Amino acid sequence: MSTDRHPASADHPATPGPQAATDPDPAQPQDGRAAADADTDTGAEPAGPEGSVPGDPAAAEPDEGEAAEPQAAAAEAPDAGEGGAGEAGAAQPVLSEAEAELAAQKIERERIARRKAERQGPVEAGAKLSGRAADLLAAVRAVESGEKPSPAYFDEAPAAPRKPAPAPAAPARARPAPAVPAAPSAAGVEDVRAVLARGGAPEALAGPAATALGEGAAEQLADDPWRLLAVAGVRPTQADGFARALLGAEAGPGDERRAAALVGWLLEQAALKGHTALEAPTLESALAQYGVPDPAESLEQAIGEGTVLVFHEPLGPPVAEGEEQPVRVLVGLEGYALAEESLADGLARLANTFTDPADWEKAASAAGVGAELVRASSGHGLVTHTGGEAARAEPRALLAAARDLGLRVCLAAHAPTPGAVTVAGLLAGTEGPGRDADGQFAVDLLVVLDAPQLDVETAAALVESVPDGARLVLSGDPGVLGSAGPGRVFGDVLAARSCPQVVSRTPDPGPIGELVSGIGVGELNQVDAPGKEVVIVPVRDAGEAVHRAVQLVAESVPRAFGIPADAVQVITPGHGGSAGTRALNAALKERLNPGPGRFGGFDPGDRVVHVPSPGRATAARVVSADARGLHLDAAGAPVVVPKEQVEAQVRHGWAVTAHQAVGARWPAVVVVLPGDAAQALSRDWVYTAFGRAERHLSVVHGVDQALPRAVAEVLPKPRTTRLTGLLQALVAAAREQPE
DSSP states (O other): OOOOOOGGGTTSOOOSSSOOOOOSSOOOOOOOOOOOOOOBTTOOSOOOSTTOOOOOTTSSOTTSSSOOOOTTOGGGSOOOOSOOSOSTTTTSOOOOHHHHHHHHHHHHHHHHHHHHHHSOSOOOTTTTOOHHHHHHHHHHHHHHTTSSOGGGGOSSSOOOOOOOOOOOOSOOOOOOOOOOOOOOOHHHHHHHHHHHHHTTOOGGGHHHHHHHHOTTHHHHHHHOGGGGGGSTTOOHHHHHHHHHHHHGGGOOTTOHHHHHHHHHHHHHHHHHTTOSOEEHHHHHHHHHHTTOSOHHHHHHHHHHTTSSEEEEEEOSSOOOTTSOOOEEEEEEOHHHHHHHHHHHHHHHHHHHHOOOOOOOHHHHHHHGGGHHHHHHHHSOSEEEEEOOSGGGHHHHHHHHHHHHTTOOEEEEESSOOTTOEEHHHHHHTSSSSOBOTTSSBSOSEEEESSGGGOOHHHHHHHHHTSOTTOEEEEEEOTTSOOOSSSOOHHHHHHHHTOSOEEEOOOOOOHHHHHHHHHHHTTOOOOOOOTTOSEEEEEOSSHHHHHHHHHHIIIIIHHHHHOOOGGGEEEEOSBSSSTTSHHHHHHHHHHHHSOOOOTBTTBOTTOEEEEEEETTEEEEEEEEEEETTEEEEEETTEEEEEOGGGHHHHEEEOSEEOHHHHTTOOEEEEEEEEOGGGGGGOOHHHHHHHHTTEEEEEEEEEOOTTHHHHHHHHOOOOOOOOSHHHHHHHHHHHHHHSOO
16 A cells, blocks of 8 residues: 555554555544553343343343354364263164165165155265264164154264154245244243342343243243253353252253353354354363363264264275275254255255256357346356455346246345345345245346345345255355354355356455455455555554544545545454444544534434344434334335344444455555454454455554454454255265166
């Protein structure tokens, strides 16, 4: 970046790579408060004192892609390359290798026949194993059929009893959007409140606990106090305190009920970080950190009771006949496991049921930049497309070509986008083409932008709704932050290489495009910005960062570029701290729309973010409020947020996090990087934040060397998922079937 230094910051060296640049309208910086520890994009609010149960429903930030680190760091504990869940069943009789192989083959034949009939049974990874792995697989299936009790089959690694396979049914149809849980009865809430009071827990948790646990919630809590972990925001130390108050000396660290609840809680925490499963050694290590005396036995018991499921995934290429296939043992919750299997089945169905290839060469020639994507889509039911912001023109060219050919088309995106419906609105039926008599989308071609934002459950619901013979194109930029929910759908589909992959050659234009493209490959380059498209504003502390950000939004950018303040978006790594979204929004509101906050902290004209569910953050503006709730205008669509949900779902939106900004773009963006945010930076965070700007990017820079280091060295955190293996198994099975 070609830049000048701010005169007041000459004693603070600029970050190597991008040079410091002149503020469009420089002003003297003012000293601010010392930077405080921020809760960044990777975390929620800090937990309260041990033994206390949080009662504030807004304490956990539901809009981020990752949650606060559990004390056991379950999702990031080092993988134990060997071992498993102990030797609980080593002395028990097991099937011989021949018997196991015959049993596995018989069940496999039945499974294949059933899948041909209904196309909906889940595919288990490792179905073609031999030796020890085959023994484990056969043992699991013997438990499924009820032939043997599960404890007899646990040896080196836990093998979970799966639920019996359903009887053959009609082909799977689209499932409706997840239903909102029924509100608990007033009597049920009162009963839960009484149990909570006996255990010294805040009575404010009565409603959430009654909703989370459903019918008989009070009895469940009285019998098993650790069930309180099902309530969002409750941590194990707090559930332990509640259990001791109810059970006394009976509540020990080795209690089976505690271990089972911890297994489920750890997997839920891992899901908040994007994982759909965890490796068994990782989960055992986490249980040990929470004081469980025998983690392997506890995990065994949870698997045996069906609390969680276990999967064996082959490692490396297939081995020769008679050799043992290395596997990794994964443990997951049933909901995410079924969603991942359903998604794999749906993607394979679209790829394999497409029987109407067409000659679109004439349309491809007319499509220009989208020609390659048009050709790929003409002959395949499933196609992936990757590229930056400029590459989004290629799916639009495909849609235009398909529409001219008389096909029913639909474009869906993660965030509100001109000419597109939102994925959430499409699934809910409030946007898009609607559904046919079978409950599937009335489309011949569905193009999904922002595919990296698809979590596994949303993707499964979406794919299940695409009819046989239709075309599905998943398009997105692999460099942006991943989905807020569990799964790595787009990355897994790309890794499986189970369908044509079109890589865009359209570069993002201008200095901002050049800068972001370099970040994508790990380089923070200097770019020539003669029109001050990219500006670096060095700051010394968080207080100065807030001051300069407000000045840029309210004065400098509008005056220098003619971009109104309402079209300038501030992005920062976290919600807390002296330069987090809360501090920035308070300062920006005071400058841009001062008021008493008479509508639950909001005034007409306030820019806000509406978060109706985790991972969905929609920009809106406050219109008014009445007895029904807070009235918002979301890109022209009226939204009413009930009064009791305003605190949890609405926050000011002049400043947002990168997770909230992904999928959207603004004419100008101010990225604020206070010194206390250095640990939150990563390549995908910087790539996402900087890439939200169309015409102008200002970087309020206080992290020194942390920025180029993050771009060069801090890669996205890996997610443990099963989709790649499931897709590869389906592709291999399809190739082996006779014509």
